[in-house]
Amino acid sequence: MKLLFIGSRLYDDLDWYVKSKGIESILTESNEEAINLDLPDQVFIVPRGMDGPKQVALMQKVDAVVPLIGIDPPLIDVAHMKEELEAEYDIPVIAAGVRAVELTSDKIRTKGFYTEIGVETPNYQILNSSDELTLDFPVVLKQGQGQGGKDIKVARSIGDVEEYFKEFDQALCEEFIEGAEISIEVLGFNGEFVALPPIYKGETTLEGTHPLNKTKTGPCMVEGLDNNLVQHTAYKVAKNLDSDGIFEMDFMYSRKNNQLYAIEVNTRPNGTRYLTTATCGVNSLCELVNMAIGEFSLSNISDKLQYFYSTEIPIGNYHGPAPNEPVKSFEVNDFVVHGPEGYQRVTARANSKQELENLVEKLI
Structure with a gap:
């Protein structure tokens, strides 16, 4: 099995998994000084845009393409490439299609979409x-x-x-909705969708504090809020978008109104993925690989589900004990350190709240 990955910044998060599956890895990147270029089997430096990756996919005769793009602007080009490669060359591209990207990349269009499908929004x-x-x-x-x-x-x-x-x-x-900020990942492929456990990202603030500067926890435990409602609503949104890949959705819960409000959807890897993995044992980036190699299914996700208490803490620079190799895998670690120097975060998990508190004390 030969896979093409687009973008190197997130590749170290799943390199260990690609190797464990015996997959031949090819990567395209537009920046020859980017990180993680030493990890895949082959690397091609290409111009910005999707024409270069498309040509590499055809030249190398890959079995599927897995874009690892964590920013919004290239997503529409990825979506157009997906339609071309799948329709004309039968090469799956594990990403959202044109309609889904158009609806989610513009917050105004997203608002109209929520109204159309009957999902409450502020x-x-x-x-x-x-x-x-x-x-x-x-x-x-x-x-x-x-x-x-x-x-x-x-x-x-x-x-x-x-x-x-x-x-x-x-x-x-x-x-402005006063209340709890919540994120949730939904995985979708070939018309099947599964909503993973919701993550609590803290309370809304009039200062507009960025979520990266807040301590986040999983699973979401907000008084008055039914997590099944969050998962059901997220599933409904993903089902109506009807596309492939990762959907990360942001919600607000107003305790005053006892109302869940949908805020936005991202059709790309997201910042809460470590906490989701720590909480339930399902790694969304690894599931993109499973979609590409034909091993993604609802039953497989169900078999992997675990239940932990987890937290993610911004620390700047980490100086605690070293994690085991591979350092980005919760399969061999109860904590993962991620983010660039000066902005690092620790995501940790344990079987109980007390065990989690004890672990965090050791780490920070």
């Missing part, structure tokens, strides 16, 4: 000037495209809105 309006605002403060101002908290502002007054419009001509304006 009240919103599209503003072309501050004078058009009718929602009560505080509100959240966003651009249609962007990720990682970019171009998002929590506005508490009309002055904040006016300040936002000094930089932007239009805004998606959404009511």
Whole structure:
């Protein structure tokens, strides 16, 4: 079995799994100084875009393509490549298709999609000037495209809105939901979908604190919230997107209103994947490989499911005990260190809350 991986930044997360399966690995990357280029069997440096990876896939006669792209802009090009390679060359590309990417890469279109399928989302309006605002403060101002908290502002007054419009001509304006932030991964392939356990990412703040700066826990345990509802809603969203790969969804839960609100969907590997793996034993990146080699199924996922208490803590630079090899595998570790120097995080798991607290004390 020969697989082509696109993008090297995330490749070390699954290199150990690729090798364990005896897969011949080929990787394309546009940056010749990128990390992890020493890990695959072959590496091809190609120009930005998907034409280079497509040509490598055809030249090397690969069995499938697994994009490892963690940012939004290239996803639509990946989707078009997927349609071409699958339709004309019968080479599976384990990624979202054009419709799914178009619906999820623009927050305004995502809002319309939620309304169409009957999923609750915070009240919103599209503003072309501050004078058009009718929602009560505080509100959240966003651009249609962007990720990682970019171009998002929590506005508490009309002055904040006016300040936002000094930089932007239009805004998606959404009511501010006070409550719990929740993420969940859904895996989908060939019309089968499975929602993994939800992750608690902390409380919403008027300061707009980024999730990377919060301590997160799994499984999600928020008073009043039924995790089955989160999983059911996430499944419904993925089923209606009807595509392949990883879907990471963000929700808010308002205790005041006892209401779950859908916020956005990402059709790519995401920042909560370590915590999801620690919590339930299912590694979404490894499941992309399983989709490519014909070993993904709902029954296989069910057989892998485990139940742990887990947490992810931002630490800057890690100086604790070294994990076992492979260092990114929870199959041989009860903790994983990830992220670049200065912004590292530790994700740890244990069988009980007390055991988890004891482990964290040793690590940090």
